[in-house]
Structure formats: C-alpha cells, structure tokens
Amino acid sequence: MSVEVSLRHNFGRFALDVAFRIERPCVTALFGPSGAGKTSVVNAIAGLFRPDAGRIVIDGRVVLDTQAGIFVPARARRAGYVFQDSRLFPHMSVEDNLRFGWRRAPVPTGENEVARVIGMLGISHLLERKPASLSGGEKGRVALGRALLSSPDILLLDEPLAALDAARRAEILPYLQRLRDETKLPMFYVSHAVDEVARLADRIVVLREGQSVAEGSVFDLLTRIEDGTGIEPVGAVLDAEIAAHRAADGLSVLAFDGGSLIVSEVGRAVGGRLRVRIRAEDIMLAREEPRAISANNVLPAAVSGVRLGAGGQADVQLACGATRLVARITQASLTRLALAPGVPVFAIIKSVTVDSSS
Amino acid sequence: MTDLLTPAESQALLLSLRVSAVAVFAALPFAVAAALLLARSRFPGKVLVDGLIHVPLVLPPVAIGFLLLEALGTRAGLGAWLYQSFGIRFVFSWTGAALASGLITFPFQVRAIRLALEAVDPGLGAAAQTLGAGWFDRLVNLTLPLAFPGIVAGVITAFAASLGEFGAIITFVSNIPGETRTLPLAIYTALQTPGGEVQAARLSLMSIALALIFMTLAEFAQRRARR
Numbered sequence: 001m002s003v004e005v006s007l008r009h010n011f012g013r014f015a016l017d018v019a020f021r022i023e024r025p026c027v028t029a030l031f032g033p034s035g036a037g038k039t040s041v042v043n044a045i046a047g048l049f050r051p052d053a054g055r056i057v058i059d060g061r062v063v064l065d066t067q068a069g070i071f072v073p074a075r076a077r078r079a080g081y082v083f084q085d086s087r088l089f090p091h092m093s094v095e096d097n098l099r100f101g102w103r104r105a106p107v108p109t110g111e112n113e114v115a116r117v118i119g120m121l122g123i124s125h126l127l128e129r130k131p132a133s134l135s136g137g138e139k140g141r142v143a144l145g146r147a148l149l150s151s152p153d154i155l156l157l158d159e160p161l162a163a164l165d166a167a168r169r170a171e172i173l174p175y176l177q178r179l180r181d182e183t184k185l186p187m188f189y190v191s192h193a194v195d196e197v198a199r200l201a202d203r204i205v206v207l208r209e210g211q212s213v214a215e216g217s218v219f220d221l222l223t224r225i226e227d228g229t230g231i232e233p234v235g236a237v238l239d240a241e242i243a244a245h246r247a248a249d250g251l252s253v254l255a256f257d258g259g260s261l262i263v264s265e266v267g268r269a270v271g272g273r274l275r276v277r278i279r280a281e282d283i284m285l286a287r288e289e290p291r292a293i294s295a296n297n298v299l300p301a302a303v304s305g306v307r308l309g310a311g312g313q314a315d316v317q318l319a320c321g322a323t324r325l326v327a328r329i330t331q332a333s334l335t336r337l338a339l340a341p342g343v344p345v346f347a348i349i350k351s352v353t354v355d356s357s358s
Numbered sequence: 359m360t361d362l363l364t365p366a367e368s369q370a371l372l373l374s375l376r377v378s379a380v381a382v383f384a385a386l387p388f389a390v391a392a393a394l395l396l397a398r399s400r401f402p403g404k405v406l407v408d409g410l411i412h413v414p415l416v417l418p419p420v421a422i423g424f425l426l427l428e429a430l431g432t433r434a435g436l437g438a439w440l441y442q443s444f445g446i447r448f449v450f451s452w453t454g455a456a457l458a459s460g461l462i463t464f465p466f467q468v469r470a471i472r473l474a475l476e477a478v479d480p481g482l483g484a485a486a487q488t489l490g491a492g493w494f495d496r497l498v499n500l501t502l503p504l505a506f507p508g509i510v511a512g513v514i515t516a517f518a519a520s521l522g523e524f525g526a527i528i529t530f531v532s533n534i535p536g537e538t539r540t541l542p543l544a545i546y547t548a549l550q551t552p553g554g555e556v557q558a559a560r561l562s563l564m565s566i567a568l569a570l571i572f573m574t575l576a577e578f579a580q581r582r583a584r585r
Contacts, residue, residue: 048484074487087485091503101489150489 001025003154003186007044007054016040016051016210022203025186029201029218031194031231036207038190042156045188046081047074058154058186078106080152080185084159086143088131094142095127101150109151120182121145121175137168141175148179155179155187161196176200177355198222198237198277199355206230223324225307225315233315233326235278235349242272251296254354258321262296263352277353283327284348285316287337297349301325303339318347363564369536370544371564377452377527377540378520381460382467382513389467389512390502396468397475412465419462423529426458430530454531455538459523463516470515474508475501511579518572521565541565 006019016037022028030038043049045056047063050071056064058079063072080101088097102114118124121141131139140160147155160176161169173196180187180200191197197204197218204221206214206229214221214229222234238261240254245265254261254276266274290298304324305317314334318325325347339345363371392411396404414422430437430448440446448454478501486496502509524542531538533547545561548554 046488048487074484075490075492077488078490079488081485081488083481083485085481087479087481089482089486089500100486100491104490104495106490146489 001059001184001186002057003028003045003059004055004057005041005045007041007051007056009040009044009051009053011040011210014210018205018207018210018212020205020212020215022186025184026202027180027187027189027200028203028205029197030188030190030207031192031197031204032207033192035209037210038192038207039158040210041207042081042158042188042190045077045154046079046156047072047077048081061153078151078153080147080150080155082140082143082147082155082157082160084162086131086139088134088139088142088146090131092130093127094123094129094131094134097131097142098123098127098145098149101146105149105151107151109149113151114149117145117148120178135168136164137171140164140168140172144172144175144179148183152185155183155185156190157187158190159192161191161193173199194222194232194234195277198234199275204231220324223317223326225305225317225326227307233280233317235280235283235327236276236323236325238276238278238323240274240276242266242268242270242274244270256321256323258301258319258323259299261349261352263354266354275355277355278325278349279351279353280315280326280328282350282352283318283325284350285318285327285329285333285337285339286346286348287343289346290348293348295348295350297352299325299347299349301345301347303341303343303345305341306334306339308334318345320347366535366544367561367564370539370541370561373452373536373538374521374540374568377455377459378517380453380456381458381463381520382517384456385460385464385467385516386509386513389464389471389516390509392464392468393471393475394497397472411468414462415465419458419523419525420529422462423458423526426454426461426526426530430454430457448531450531450534450538452531452537455523455527455540458526458530459520462523462526463520466516466519467512470512471505471509474505474512477508478504507579507582510582511576514572514576514579518569518576521568521572541568 001024003022007016009016018041030041032038040049044051044054053066054064062070063077064070102109121144123141123145126134126138126142134142161172177200189200201218204216204218205212208230219237221229221231222237225233238256240256240261242252243255243260244253246253250265251262252266254263254274261276299320301318301320303316304319307315308331309315312331314329314331316327316329316339318327327347396408428434432438432441432447432449448457482500483496486500522542527538527540528543533539533543539547541561541564545558548557548561
C-alpha cells in the first residue's frame with residue numbers, strides 16, 4: 001500500500017509544486033500555515049481539483065496522470081473525505097447521511113460494517129436526527145462515519161477540528177486516534193496545529209507557499225532544529241512500550257529506545273504501545289546528575305545541536321539513545337552551562353503527556 | 359359554490375384554474391432544465407439564452423399571442439403539420455390558452471428555481487461526489503430535494519401570474535365560453551356587455567381573492583426556501 005503524489009499548478013498568486021510518497025498505510029499530516037496549498041493537495045487527491053500537471057497513484061492505481069491523460073473523477077476515486085465544515089446533507093437524517101456512500105460503494109460491506117462504524121464513533125443515539133440539530137463535535141463524527149462507510153481506499157481529513165472549540169476538539173481526537181489504530185487506511189490529515197500533528201500523525205509533509213519544504217517521520221521532523229523545516233520543534237514525540245505498572249505508587253514505567261519514563265498509571269496492559277509527547281519547555285538541563293529532586297524523569301543524554309531563537313531563547317537538541325529530544329532554555333543558561341555539541345547532560349523532564357494509544 | 363357563483367362564473371373560474379395548472383406543470387420540467395443550465399453551467403452565449411428565456415416578461419402578451427397564431431394556426435406551417443399528422447390543434451382550444459400562459463409565465467418559474475438552485479451549497483455536491491454519486495444521482499437525491507421549496511415557490515408564483523393572462527390568450531385562441539374564456543376574458547366580455555359592470559366587479563373580486571391566496575402561498579414557500 002503506497003501513495004504517490006506529485007502536483008504542479010499555477011494559481012496566479014502562487015504556484016503549487018508538491019511531491020511526496022507514502023510507502024505504507026499511516027497518518028500523514030499535511031502541515032503548514034493557511035494558504036500553503038494543503039487543501040488543494042487533498043482536493044487533488046480526492047479528484048475535486050484538477051491540477052495543470054501531476055500524477056497520483058493510490059495503491060498501484062493511477063487516478064491522475066496528466067501526461068497520459070488519466071483523470072479518474074471524484075465519484076470513482078474512492079477517497080473518503082472529511083471536510084472542515086462537515087458538509088452533511090441537511091435534508092437527510094444522520095442515518096441517511098451515514099448510508100449515502102455506503103449504498104454507493106462498489107463492493108457492498110453489509111450491515112455489520114454500519115453497526116461497527118456507528119459503535120466506534122458513538123453516534124447510535126443520533127441516527128434519527130437532522131444535521132442542523134447536531135453539535136459541531138457530533139457533526140464531525142457523523143462526517144467521519146459517512147466517509148468511512150463509503151469503503152474508501154484512502155481517507156482525507158481537511159482540518160476536521162479547526163472549526164471546533166477545545167472541548168469539542170477533545171471530544172473528537174480520541175475517535176481519530178482509534179481510527180488510526182483500528183483501520184489500515186492511509187490517512188492524510190490537513191492541519192496547522194503542531195499538537196494535533198504530534199498526537200495523530202506518523203509522517204509529516206510540511207507545505208509552505210505551495211511547496212513541500214520538508215518531509216519525514218513525526219519523531220524525526222518535530223525534533224529537528226535546523227531552520228527551514230517550517231515547523232517549530234517540540235520536546236519529543238515517542239512511541240513507548242508499557243514496561244511495568246507500579247500500582248502502589250500509582251505510576252507506570254514506559255520504555256523507549258533510549259531509556260524509560262515514569263508516568264501516572266496508564267489504564268492499559270503491560271506490553272501495549274503508547275505515544276508520548278513532551279513539550280520543549282518542559283525539559284530542563286543539568287550538567288551534573290541532580291540528586292534529591294522531585295522530578296521522576298532524569299535522562300542522561302548528549303547535546304547534538306543548538307539553535308538560538310528569538311527572545312533570548314535557545315533550542316538544545318539532545319541524543320538520548322536513539323531518541324532525539326529538544327529542550328528550550330534561555331541563552332543565558334546555554335552560556336552558563338557551556339552547552340555545545342558533544343557535551344553530556346541530564347534532561348530533567350517536568351511533564352509528560354501520554355496519549356491513550358499510538 | 360353553486361349558490362355563490364353563476365354557472366358562467368364558475369365555468370370561467372374552473373377553466374382558469376385548469377389552464378393555469380396545465381400551463382405551469384407542463385412548463386415545469388423545461389423550467390428546471392433551463393434553471394439548471396443557467397445556474398450550474400458556463401457556456402458561450404449564456405447571456406443570450408438568459409435573455410431569451412426572459413423575453414416573455416417584457417414582450418407585449420398580444421405580440422406573443424400573434425406569434426403563436428402565426429406559428430401554430432392550422433394554416434401555418436408547424437400548426438398545420440401538428441394538426442394533419444397528430445390531430446393536435448392549439449387554436450380555439452383551452453390547450454392553446456395553457457400553452458400561451460405557460461410561455462408567458464416561464465420566466466417566473468425559471469427565476470425562482472434558479473435562485474433556489476444557486477442557494478444549494480456546491481460543497482455538498484463535492485461531498486456527494488467523493489461518496490460515489492454521479493451527476494444524475496446528485497441532481498435527484500441532493501440538488502432537487504434541497505431546491506424543492508424554491509421550486510414550489512416558482513410554481514405557485516407562475517400559477518398566480520398565469521391566472522391573469524389575457525392578451526396572449528385572446529389573440530391566440532380567441533374568447534370562446536367554456537373553452538378559452540378564462541377569468542380575465544370573462545371580465546373583458548362583461549365590460550363589453552351593456553350593464554355588465556356588476557358582473558365585471560364580481561369577477562374582478564374573484565381574481566383578487568385568487569391572487570391573494572396564491573401569493574400568500576408563494577410567500578410561505580419562499581420563506582421555507584430561505585430556511
């Protein structure tokens with residue numbers, strides 16, 4: 001299962017010139033500021049936008065090849081699309097909306113699939129309602145279910161959370177995570193929010209003014225400190241394994257490639273994998289191993305790079321085994337501790353965010 | 359009704375309703391097609407087509423009646439062919455009155471339906487495409503149901519306007535009691551008769567009542583369309 005996308009289009013005010021390739025089913029974030037051309041890319045994948053030149057291959061099926069004159073229309077692309085504004089059909093009930101694509105799927109999937117998706121999204125109590133009476137979060141879930149039930153080959157999500165407030169966002173995110181874990185669909189997720197990307201994505205394609213400027217795994221790209229990636233680094237994004245529970249202390253131990261982390265007890269069995277996020281602001285650095293310190297997590301690491309930032313800040317990139325961390329400290333501290341590539345340090349991690357699954 | 363209206367009055371009323379109903383519903387499919395063409399597609403000469411559809415709004419109805427007579431009279435080319443080949447005759451027949459009314463009220467229908475179609479969010483059509491719906495599928499299951507209140511408003515407005523048609527009918531199909539003498543023609547006939555003013559006033563009141571009823575209905579439909 002691979003997805004290959006290359007597009008060129010002249011919009012007049014800016015030119016789109018994007019190329020990337022996804023080798024296995026995963027969540028690829030199309031990241032960039034508004035106006036970067038993210039939506040144009042997903043529209044082109046969906047067949048809603050026909051670029052001047054380009055080639056799109058989904059799982060070996062050429063759906064666009066301008067040189068060969070191939071353009072598979074949107075209705076035959078089998079790309080499930082969750083729009084930012086949900087675009088539920090206002091004259092139909094939630095159930096008819098859900099079944100719209102399901103009824104038109106080239107290979108019928110049966111009632112079980114309808115029940116499974118309704119159950120997964122927790123929308124069984126909404127089936128009789130009209131879209132106008134749904135909350136933003138409910139609309140988003142129904143739109144997601146409608147796209148999934150059309151049995152797509154690929155799922156496109158155009159900022160499905162952007163129009164929602166923080167509470168509604170928190171309501172949908174777990175469903176998106178579950179979707180990522182339970183389906184083997186390649187997903188393209190348009191976003192301009194780093195925290196969403198760090199939470200959901202496996203890979204990131206960074207777009208800026210119509211160009212793809214950087215591409216890589218979420219673990220790699222979000223801890224790069226070079227200029228020009230178009231994305232602010234975070235402290236760390238890790239896939240960790242639950243190594244042990246310390247029920248007496250109410251803690252769990254997570255192992256990752258480079259050490260282990262102690263976090264509040266997670267409600268999952270030992271051996272399960274979790275995504276862990278750390279903010280760069282939540283990592284302190286020490287030249288000597290701190291003793292008698294309240295922080296549970298102190299990781300030995302080595303400085304691998306330094307970038308000076310605005311406002312007297314500095315990003316210090318660390319190698320902790322095979323894992324990369326970024327600590328955001330002041331330039332004053334940087335000088336005081338004489339931090340430079342190769343210097344051994346201890347990373348004191350003040351706070352860890354554990355997402356329910358990865 | 360029989361107590362309230364004279365036989366001649368109820369004859370004119372029923373004929374008016376029948377002529378208008380047939381006129382509007384026979385024109386409806388063409389009006390939907392024309393509205394779709396104007397609302398959803400771009401083609402060279404669109405301005406011309408738009409203008410042509412709206413010509414009946416500004417042309418004197420008598421002129422339309424005259425043109426119809428020229429084209430569809432039993433001695434005219436098209437009319438003679440229709441009559442000899444199929445026995446279809448429009449002149450001196452209520453169907454001719456319906457044809458004239460349908461033609462004149464066509465722009466009302468097209469305009470209302472076009473506005474309703476343009477109000478349908480094209481994003482919904484894009485969503486339906488990604489869900490596997492083709493052009494006709496989207497038209498039947500999405501566009502027309504969403505535009506339905508606007509279509510109803512167009513039908514009612516055209517119907518009400520059709521009830522008042524005079525010039526084209528009297529020119530094209532003449533003024534035959536029970537066949538082509540609709541309410542406006544009956545009013546005209548009463549006025550031509552000495553002492554017919556009371557009759558004309560009664561018929562005029564009937565017309566006013568009908569117009570009020572249907573314009574109110576159209577307003578309701580418009581409000582629903584806007585919601």
